[in-house]
Amino acid sequence: MEEVRESSAWVARNSSHVTIDSSGIEKVVEKMKESIPKVEWDYEGIHYFDNGPLTLQYLFVLDALNFCFWPDKDLNYDHLAKGLKDALLDDNSAFDADRLQKYTGPQLRELLKWPRPLPLEEERVRLLHEVGFELERSFAGKASNLVESCGKSAVKLVALITRHFPGFRDHSVYKGHQVFLYKRAQIFAADLWGAFKGQGYGEFNDIGSITMFADYIVPAVLQQLGVLKYSSTLANAIQASSEIGAGTEEEVELRACTIYAVEKMRELLSKKSGKQVLSVELDLWLWSVGVQCPSLQHHRTLSIYY
Numbered sequence: 207m208e209e210v211r212e213s214s215a216w217v218a219r220n221s222s223h224v225t226i227d228s229s230g231i232e233k234v235v236e237k238m239k240e241s242i243p244k245v246e247w248d249y250e251g252i253h254y255f256d257n258g259p260l261t262l263q264y265l266f267v268l269d270a271l272n273f274c275f276w277p278d279k280d281l282n283y284d285h286l287a288k289g290l291k292d293a294l295l296d297d298n299s300a301f302d303a304d305r306l307q308k309y310t311g312p313q314l315r316e317l318l319k320w321p322r323p324l325p326l327e328e329e330r331v332r333l334l335h336e337v338g339f340e341l342e343r344s345f346a347g348k349a350s351n352l353v354e355s356c357g358k359s360a361v362k363l364v365a366l367i368t369r370h371f372p373g374f375r376d377h378s379v380y381k382g383h384q385v386f387l388y389k390r391a392q393i394f395a396a397d398l399w400g401a402f403k404g405q406g407y408g409e410f411n412d413i414g415s416i417t418m419f420a421d422y423i424v425p426a427v428l429q430q431l432g433v434l435k436y437s438s439t440l441a442n443a444i445q446a447s448s449e450i451g452a453g454t455e456e457e458v459e460l461r462a463c464t465i466y467a468v469e470k471m472r473e474l475l476s477k478k479s480g481k482q483v484l485s486v487e488l489d490l491w492l493w494s495v496g497v498q499c500p501s502l503q504h505h506r507t508l509s510i511y512y
């Protein structure tokens with residue numbers, strides 16, 4: 207994902223509100239280098255897995271909806287992953303392409319057994335329809351065909367997804383530059399890799415090309431670790447739970463500097479440990495630390511991308 211790496215590095219060099227503290231990176235890496243914390247994919251036991259193509263359909267639907275849980279304080283990612291899993295166990299045709307195109311907001315809520323409207327529910331439904339429509343039009347209705355056409359390349363998979371599904375085109379214009387973040391497209395490749403343990407549908411020759419997935423949890427973890435530093439205005443806005451507009455300089459910097467910082471951590475860690483460390487592995491570790499910390503204050507942006 208050269209465009210994600212390069213454009214994030216550009217933001218980090220030109221940033222006004224977020225800075226990366228290289229001594230913070232060194233401290234974290236120094237502590238970790240003896241034993242890099244390995245977090246098992248699905249350590250929570252909440253995802254659907256049957257070792258076959260239906261798992262890909264599930265993961266693609268999951269990542270189409272994998273964004274913005276925080277407006278409902280009781281809702282989180284686990285509810286989505288587990289809710290979709292239970293829905294599929296109840297009815298294994300629930301994510302057929304024709305069905306995806308027909309869900310209404312109330313039906314999606316019912317599927318997830320969520321008692322009230324979901325955050326950005328209309329957008330969620332629209333994105334489900336888009337996934338169903340384009341899977342049917344170009345991939346005979348199957349996410350497995352999409353994945354199989356990528357010849358074990360995660361880079362090709364992300365490119366194909368963003369070409370076919372506008373809802374996955376997670377990018378921004380920052381100080382006149384186009385910045386690519388591609389969180390949900392990249393996390394889909396990583397989810398396949400994790401679920402299938404790098405084999406079969408999860409085998410990618412270039413998994414090292416994927417960056418971390420710029421969400422709202424990992425930046426907050428890096429700030430706590432002293433890797434990211436915020437301007438006082440930004441720190442106060444996050445502390446006060448004020449909304450940060452999508453596409454603002456602050457928002458793009460939070461996400462892009464997180465990607466760049468994790469790349470720097472990976473480089474240093476690989477050098478010091480003598481082992482090739484993947485951004486995907488670092489991401490899952492940082493994310494799992496964040497979601498287990500209930501007091502974590504994260505930035506709040508209404509976005510369909512993360």
Ligand SMILES: Nc1nc2c(c(CN[C@H]3C=C[C@H](O)[C@@H]3O)cn2[C@@H]2O[C@H](COP(=O)(O)O)[C@@H](O)[C@H]2O)c(=O)[nH]1
Nearest residue numbers: 247248249272273275276282283419421422423493512
């Ligand atoms: N960077 C990064 N962000 C991730 C994930 C995941 C889940 N990955 C699964 C894959 C294997 C594991 O076993 C995980 O279950 C979700 N998110 C993001 O977090 C936020 C949700 O927060 P909260 O509202 O507290 O649930 C939201 O932006 C969501 O999009 C990840 O791995 N990395």
